[in-house]
Each structure stands twice: as structure tokens, then as C-alpha cells.
Amino acid sequence: MSRKKHWHLVGDIGGTNARFGLVRDGEHRYESIATYQVANYPDFGDVLSHVIDDVTTQGLADSKPERACFAVAAPPDFETIAFTNSHWRFDRALVAAKTGVQHVHIMNDFAAVARALPALTHNDMEQIGSGRPAAGAPMVALGPGTGFGVAGLVTCHHGTPTVVAGEGGHVDFAPVTDVEASVLDFLRARYGRVSIERLCCGEGIVNIYQGLANHRNMSPIHTHASAIGKAAQTGDDPLARETLAMFFSVLGASAGNFALTFGARGGVYIAGGIAPRYLDFLRRSDFRARFLAKGRYADYLSTIPTYVVTHGGIGLLGATLALED
Numbered sequence: 001m002s003r004k005k006h007w008h009l010v011g012d013i014g015g016t017n018a019r020f021g022l023v024r025d026g027e028h029r030y031e032s033i034a035t036y037q038v039a040n041y042p043d044f045g046d047v048l049s050h051v052i053d054d055v056t057t058q059g060l061a062d063s064k065p066e067r068a069c070f071a072v073a074a075p076p077d078f079e080t081i082a083f084t085n086s087h088w089r090f091d092r093a094l095v096a097a098k099t100g101v102q103h104v105h106i107m108n109d110f111a112a113v114a115r116a117l118p119a120l121t122h123n124d125m126e127q128i129g130s131g132r133p134a135a136g137a138p139m140v141a142l143g144p145g146t147g148f149g150v151a152g153l154v155t156c157h158h159g160t161p162t163v164v165a166g167e168g169g170h171v172d173f174a175p176v177t178d179v180e181a182s183v184l185d186f187l188r189a190r191y192g193r194v195s196i197e198r199l200c201c202g203e204g205i206v207n208i209y210q211g212l213a214n215h216r217n218m219s220p221i222h223t224h225a226s227a228i229g230k231a232a233q234t235g236d237d238p239l240a241r242e243t244l245a246m247f248f249s250v251l252g253a254s255a256g257n258f259a260l261t262f263g264a265r266g267g268v269y270i271a272g273g274i275a276p277r278y279l280d281f282l283r284r285s286d287f288r289a290r291f292l293a294k295g296r297y298a299d300y301l302s303t304i305p306t307y308v309v310t311h312g313g314i315g316l317l318g319a320t321l322a323l324e325d
Contacts, residue, residue, distance in 0.1 A: 008323055009051070009065040009099060012315025014038070014073045014109060015085030015146030016202075016273075020051045021316045022060050023323060030320045031060065032313065044090040048098035064100035069319040071112030073147055075167065081106060085146045085201075105322060110149030111165035112318030113141040113271045113309075117153055118161055119321060124311035125269065126279060129288035131305035137265035140258050142168065143272030143309075144204065144251065148197040152262040168258060169197040176253055176290070180246065183211035199250050202274065205229065208250075209243040229278060248282050251275075252290035259304050260297060271309040279308060 006025040011018060016038055021030030034054050041047040055061050074083045080091045092104045107115075117139050133139070142150040150168030155161055173194045175181040187194045187207055199208055205225040213220040218239060222228045231240035255268050268291075275282060291306060292298050311317065 005061075006066045007061050007063070009068040009101060010316050010319040010323065011051075011068070011070040011072075012109060012112065012313070012319060013070055013083075013088075014315075015083060018047055019313065019316055021313070021320070022055065022065075023320050025066075028320070028324065030313070030316050032316070033058070033060065038086045038088065041088075044088045045094050045098050048095065052099055066101070067103045067105070067323065068095060068099065068101040069105040069107065069323045070095075071107050071109040071315045071319045071322075073109045073149070076106040076108050076111075076165075107163075107319070107322055108149070108151065108165045109315055110141055110143070110151040110271070111163045112315045112322060113143075113149065113269075114139065114151035114153040114163045114165075114318070115161065115321050115325075116311075116314045116318035117141060117267075117269055118155075119317060120269075120309065120311060120314070124314075125307040125309050128270075128283060128306045128308060129291070131267075131303050133267040133305055134265040134303075138262045139266035139269065140262045140264040141269045141271055141309075142255060142258055143270045144200040144202070144247075144274045145272035146202055148195075148200045148204075149272065150258060152258075152264065153266075164262070169200070170195045172196075173199055173250070174253075176249075176293075179212070179215060180250070182215040183208060183246070186211035186214045196250070196254050199247065200254060205243060205247055205274075208246050209239065212239055212242055212246065225274075233278070233281060244278065244281055245285055248278075248285035248287040249290045252285075252287035253293070255287075255306060256291040256294050256301055259291070259301060260294065265304055267305045267307060269307050269309050271314055275308045276310050282308065 008023045010021045018036045020033040023030050095104050136155050139153045148169030152164035173196050175184045202225040228240045231237035232244040259268050
């Protein structure tokens, strides 16, 4: 295969990891370049330089990319892209200087996830509970990772998928139980306003754990989400188990809210790095019960399927499809 064929650069850039891929002209798939740790690079320009060096070193291409599409964990519509959960900042001029690309499309990372949904197969997801997707109906992608992303996808009458992007992870957190209300009070004292993202993300696991410790008059042991998750899975720490249980309860309630908001009869798809890691725990949790617990609309929601996305590069897939759009 000639390496002189025109190619394009795609990226899925979150608060913890930045994944990049290469798309060749006329192809509808990406080739992975590498995944880079955000914390290892002082600024975005440094990682872009590394990406271009890796393309050359790996022999993937011997020319500059023609176009680029980056899915970012940030509002994409400003001249300067400022990431919500990392120190990186960049603009299109920096991308051009580091890569030679003159045509750069920026989209929200969960907009890219939503764009990829029609391309997923049953091998790319695990269903939680019952329900069947209605053909052509709206779909919604959401999920906890470094932050909490939300985006919808609707299909126009002529079959064109259209992404409805937003910042749904920053809507107000609404507690359902008395214990959740206690955790909200604890977090309100810390943050003032409390959004869903303050609970449904990696740092949110720590927030819930500390809020429950305060509610139970206990001393927290763990300081990192991974340690809390591990203790919950092994059963060594009842407080950790309660934390993960509340995490998935809040996630289920939030998923139900967004299903109602979008009319997502095409399904609700949980992406991000956390849910696949605790899939067995999620299945045993109240996630689906809380998804359905919407009073008069429980029957409406019972027909809507919920899935955990296990595809490892859904953001890059979405950016690749957006390039074609």
C-alpha cells in the first residue's frame, strides 16, 4: 500500500487520555496511532508533535495530514478550546503549526460518541435490562469518565444522522433518597452548586464515598476512585460497596431523565471508562430500577433498552464518521 495516499488525523481527547488515529482517503475506518496520557504533556502542542513523530516512526504515512477532526471534552464552539477537566488549551492555529492541517473540525467528545452509535454492533455493547430499540428513533449517549458527557442522535427523514450536542453533565443533581440528600448537603458545602458530574465521574466516586462517610459518621479509608472500586468489588469495605451502589443508582436515575428528555426510544448507551470496568457490579445494582422509576412514565421507559458500550475506540469512530459528514 502506498503511504503517499492522502490521510486525515482524528483524535478523541479527554481529561485523562488523548487517543489519535489515522484515516486514509476513501476509507471508512481509522488506524490507531497511540494513546497518550494528558498528565505527561505540559500543553496540547507537545502531544501533537509527538503524534506526528509517531506517524512517521511507525511508517504510517510520509506526508502531512489533509484534514483533522478532534472530539474534545470541552465546549467546541469557542476560538480557544479549554478543557473542562485538564490543563490543556489550544486553537486551530496551534494545530496548523504542529501538524500542517488547515482544515480542523472540533466536536464535543460525546457528540462523537453519539455519532458512532448507528455503526455499533451487538459485539460492541452489553445490554442492561430489557427493552428493544425502535428503528429510526432518537438515541442518547451518556457516561462517566474523567467527567460526565451527554449527547443525542436523531435520524432525519432521509436517513441522515444528526447529533444534538450539549453539556448535560452539568445539569443539577436531584437526590431521590434521604441518603442521597445527605450526600448532596455534604457536596453543596464543598462546591456550592452540585451538578450530576460531581457524582457521576471518577472524582465523583470519591465525592460519594466521602459524603457517605460523613453521613455514617465513619472515617474514609480510600482517597482514589480505583481503590474504592476495588474494595467494593472484593467486598472488603461496606462503605465502598455502598458508594458504588449509589454511583450506579444516580447514573440510572440520570439515564432515565435523559431518556425522557430526548425521547430516546432508540436506546440509551452508557459510554466512558468507568461502567465497563464494573459491569458485573452494575448488573447487580439498582441502575435499571432507578432508570425505570419515573412514576407515570415507567411503562414508557420499560420499552427503552439501556446498554454499556464496550467498543474501545468509539470516540475515534465517531470522529472518523464526522470527517465523512
